[in-house]
Amino acid sequence: MKTIEQINEKIREGSVCVVTAKEMKDIVSELGPEKAAKEVDVVTTGTFGAMCSTGVFINFGHSDPPIKFRRAWLNDVEVYTGLAAVDAFLGATKPSETRENYGGAHVIEELVFGREVELRAIGFGTDCYPRKEIETAVSLEDVNQAVMVNPRNAYQRYRAATNSSDKVLRTYMGTLLPNYGNVTFAGTGEISPLNNDPEFRTIGVGTRIFLCGAKGYIIGEGTQHSPPFGTLMVKGNLKDMKAEFLKACYFPGYAPSIFLGIGIPIPILDAEIAKSTAIRDWEIKTTIIDFGVPRRDRPVVREVTYAELKSGKVEINREEVRVSPLSSFYMAEKVMKELKRMIEKGEFLLSLPVERLKGKELFKPMKQKEIRIVREFMTKAITIREDSRIEDAAMLMINKNVNHLPVVDDEGILKGIVTSWDIAKAVTKGAKTVKEVMTREVITVFPEEPIAIAISKLEKYDISALPVIDSKKRVLGIVTSETISKMLGV
Template sequence: MAHFKVNKTIAEINERIKQGKAVVLNAEEMTEAVRRMGKEKAAREVDVVTTGTFSPMCSSGLLFNIGQQEPPTIKTSKVWLNNVPAYAGLAAVDAYIGATEPTEDDPLNKVYPGRFKYGGGHVIEDLVRGKSVHLRAEAYGTDCYPRRSLDKQITLAEMPFAQLWNPRNCYQNYNAAVNLTSRIIYTYMGPLKPNMRNINFATAGRLSPLFNDPYFRTIGLGTRIFLGGSTGYVTGAGTQHVAAPKRTDRGLPLTGAGTLMVQGDLKGMDARYLRGLSFLGYGCTLAVGIGIPIPVLNEEIAWFTGVDDSDILMPVRDYGHDYPNCLPRIIQHVSYEDLKSGEVEVMGKKVESVPLTSYSISLEIADKLKSWIEKGTFTLTQPVELLPSA
């Protein structure tokens, strides 16, 4: 029998979505399909693979406009939401609040300096939940913007504009963190016990979006995604996006590599997929739910989307000695499959492994995106420009 290469287009897949004929699998299901039928048959039979991740993503925030609601007009120079400072060096009543910015009157910080329980990520979650937040603003006053202060309650519905705008999300691979010192340390990877008594890691494994398209064959500027329970878009490479210097034979990077810049309308989002978090001794952040559809255009992409947890090798780094001194040393690599089991061997020692990413919610996101596509309410977009890749 002659072998004909699979070569689909996004337009053709979208037509199948509109007709209700598209075959959509989540990334778990695709792993099994490729194992069972091989990449050629999987490429012919499957149109879209849905991915998902729900993990702390510190480089996140909200770009918003409070509107000129009370005359006289104002050009804000300083803005706070629930006493969390926002950046107001923009036009008139625009501002940006970062997920990791802490409140200025945090009671935890008063008892334990440098520790915070409430910040920008919590403000974003409160707004999505429909809660009223305290808006305070200061201004220097001009002829066209004479007002000098503003103090009121405001809700998300009252904001003329509110976009989740995240400069760096969805790391393609990331460190598994240990601590080889004799004291506990507090990090953005969570508390790390002394003498390597735990190893913390963050990824959704085979569900993770960028492990399913390691060379960015389908993801780029304008890719429509699931973001925070609604629709969002990839708006470019994330701020620490780099081409991977070393990869496995499946194209997976052996260190942190690709990242995404994403945005979406906060007003349509769901607080189940946007959670303000506080890491003891480190500070505040935001857990973000992201799901990306991967169109199965050919056999190569079918092979990539067949990635399994055992294929993913994560670098182990010492956050006690090496990380604060910017040393690039990798102790060893461990598989995501082993990390997911709850125990992994590092330097000949069995170590308890602790996930920062919710695998169950990541799978829920992949399934929700799958249902949107199957119902025809979500179609794929052709990227205007693909992201840089090795």
């Protein structure tokens, strides 16, 4: 048993034993947790990935005459000004209003590089803050405070992504190739901070951390914290950050974002903690989810471990699929080594958390006003068999006043669809049966899907009706653009 004070004393004396999380795995498997806890004082963990929920509070000081910002921009990226007169929050994913592939993240990066950025603001023009507009250029040196405060960083683990659809998808998980063309994943697995202290014994409110080269602090659990998908809310002084450990980026089709290097030292107070820092990639599970389904609850394609993901290849539907990380293991290692160096040199002391993070928390979905679903818009489907004669199909359409006939077998399972246009084609071709002219690849919807999904399918494929089916492909009904527009009054 050791205390943080004893470890800090060793740091001051220069006799502390620090190892990286990567090194610790072998130490524990060789010595066992008891002995490892005696030998090792601190384990440094690290991650380096795109963390969208990142931003900086800046205080610009007062102009003369003074202004209270109504709206303000840094290099044409709007900042949030619903605060005191010259305070603003610069968010990483806010896009520039004038420059492509540029946003809040890039402004943060330019500031860390020591460059000047253009500040443009308009004011309210009050008695106390009469000025109505200002344009100037400021660097990090010129502003009073520039404090990075990130609502959600350092995800413990994250769901990997793939794409079952036949279109390329451009997402915050990178570009996902069609037909399960690739898999992307985020997080550094066994070296990631929270995986090494899953009980939050040493990582909590007040823990001093390495944030992009500066000393930062954990200020609480992050938004959407839901162990084992834990997250952290952190802060650090932007003025002390190093450009090497932060990188602005841009995900095509999504938004700007920013790569951050975060390192957390874990004091090895006892064998229990030593054991938790021995966690290996094959013990860390996540799921691969399908971005081809544009829903909040995307279907799980399979369960997977970080060891499989890191191997560069996973199997999906008996095919080998290539995997790309989104986090840099090379940079995460650099973070762990740099933090180790800082502790060994006595530049970085450890702190005890003043409050523990919640070990359990529910990540709730958004409360929405009633979602209208396909079932409400569904009408009875008039179906036909594939060996039916064209004349019968035509007669059915006229008698029932419909333009679409789903084609089904004896069990009511969908085989195709014929439209009035197909009947016209049949006449010119001299076709005899429905089978000869029906469309076999039918675009369908499920009854519980939001109607918005049906509308986007109708638009995307330029069609006017969708058979509604169950999981066994049995036809339950049909939704037509006519019914939808009538019911929505558009």
